[in-house]
Amino acid sequence: RKPRPGAAKLPPGSLGLPVIGQSLGLLGAMRANTAERWIQDRVDRYGSVSKLSLFGAPTVLLTGPAANKFVFFSGALAMQQPRSVRRIMGEKNILDLTGAEHKRIRGALAEFLKPDMLRLYVGRIDGEVRRHLDESWAGRGAVTVMPLMKRLTFDIISSLLFRLERGAVRDALAADFMHLFDGVWAVPVDLPFTAFRRSLKASARARRVIAGIVRETKAKLERGEASRSSDLIACLLSLTDDSGARQLSDEEIVDGSMGTLIGGYDTSSILMTFMVRHLANDPDTLAAMVQEHDEIAKNKGDGEALVWDDLAKMKFTWRVALETLRLVPPVFGNFRRAIQDTEFDGYLIPKGWQVFWVASATHMDAAIFHEPAKFDTSRFKDRQSATAPPCSFVAFGGGPRICVGMEFARIETLVTMHYLVRRFRWKLCCDEDTFARDPMPSPLHGLPIELEDMSSP
């Protein structure tokens, strides 16, 4: 719908203070675990379309399924991260590419992350999960879940992306990734001792390591010691156009790998952490999961790795994951930028303004998800789209920019849960069941739990 010039008016709301706008209000609410409320208060006050100013730019907050659809599909909006994110991820990261350039890089990543390719790696993921549980969980009376899940997903993803085996390089890169996203939503002022400055430094070091891995992989491919299916970097280096020329430059490969690592690292680890948190207090769901996984294990030999077909049988576990993602979406929301004047619901969104979509606005809407605060896996029983309007469950986004790592996330979550629920039982150490966002959600104290290893004599 093209706006008639001068017909539409700006959405209600205020742009707040120069530069800072409402950034500190939102960030404060995120840290206090009241961000959903903060957004809802705005919706109650101004309606589903309102203006504000976030992270240095005038912004329109859009909420509801129709608004999500508009954000995900409108040609008038381009993906663009706040300046703070761009500075950490690099100007050419996939989250900031648009048009043909985005299509090319996304196509290349999708080539590696498609189910046909990922099915080859289930065994490698299985090995990483078992080793991790043996080394970091088994034999301990208590563990802190969040840092362990972060390390696990980092190890899985770096093994698949770079074939980066255990050792000093992997440890150093993991340490940088631990802090890469600290302060990623920030007023982008690079001052000493800030989380933002730490993130910038960690990102620069990580890029240098990845650039080194790209050089090594290139040499290995030339010597015939690696093939297209060895890992993501080998796959990207092997993509050629009709004339046989390489499709992606080294820099594009570094940025693409960095983007995939960032996209996959914090998100899946958060999902698994919050599943552990939920299962501690929901014995019925845990029992149903155990039954599903026992059934699968019954048909396998001792120590035999999971395969692709086993994952297809983990339907209930995936529903538990989806319901966890609905209640605690790792990605709170994200930004777009209007590349031309556009209009939504009668309101003008001027060229250059940010647009902000927020997952909780639909995930917690009682008109879409009945009793939204209740954990109920049956919501996802018959394909969620049957009961909810399109673009209501948006934990993975939607449209042409929908999460390209969704299948990867599914595999690593299912494999991890398989071994976790069959081997361990746990209790939460903190009675207070809260979490903060910065901007990714993190449970109180990283979720310490008391652990019982059922396999130990």
Ligand code: HEM
């Ligand atoms: C539970 C786990 C995950 C969640 C909740 C999640 C969530 C999301 C969301 C919401 C978006 C879209 C953002 C937007 O449209 O504004 C996205 C995009 C993306 N995700 Fe994921 N993600 C997860 C796992 C992964 C994994 C494992 C990978 C990589 C292996 C990955 C890589 C990416 C990439 C590269 C994009 C950008 C796609 C594009 O712009 O075309 N994600 N993710």
